[in-house]
Amino acid sequence: MSIGGGIFLLVVGAIMAFALDFQLVGVDIQLIGYILLGAGVLVILLGIISRLRRHRVESIYTVAVDPATGERIVRRRTEEGGPEN
Template structure:
């Protein structure tokens, strides 16, 4: 979700930075600066979203079930590993 929102912010920032100043001139408002801020925020959110999704892809979960020979009951074991490089 954050990757899509980051791309959306970059698109809006590009429109505000390059199209709006040519269409509207408002005194005291620097449309180019607002657009560049939105572009930067969108790029930052996109990079963070990519890093978070890449990190969550390295988690593995293994479930094992076996029968305890002493009691004859079923034993289930779940392991979760974060494979960090």
């Protein structure tokens, strides 16, 4: 969703910066277009970075023998971590 939103901001900003040719009192349409272009680029970059982040899931198995019964006990713990360094 963020990449699509960034593309939308780029398109609207480009239209406002380069295609519109009218003046409003106290409003610079071209400057608003350039601001939207910058925001679109930033949103796209943040979207790409968040998609490329790797998630790591680690399963830890603990095996023990119950001394009273002699049964084998297996415990599993799963941890989800962020990107590896």
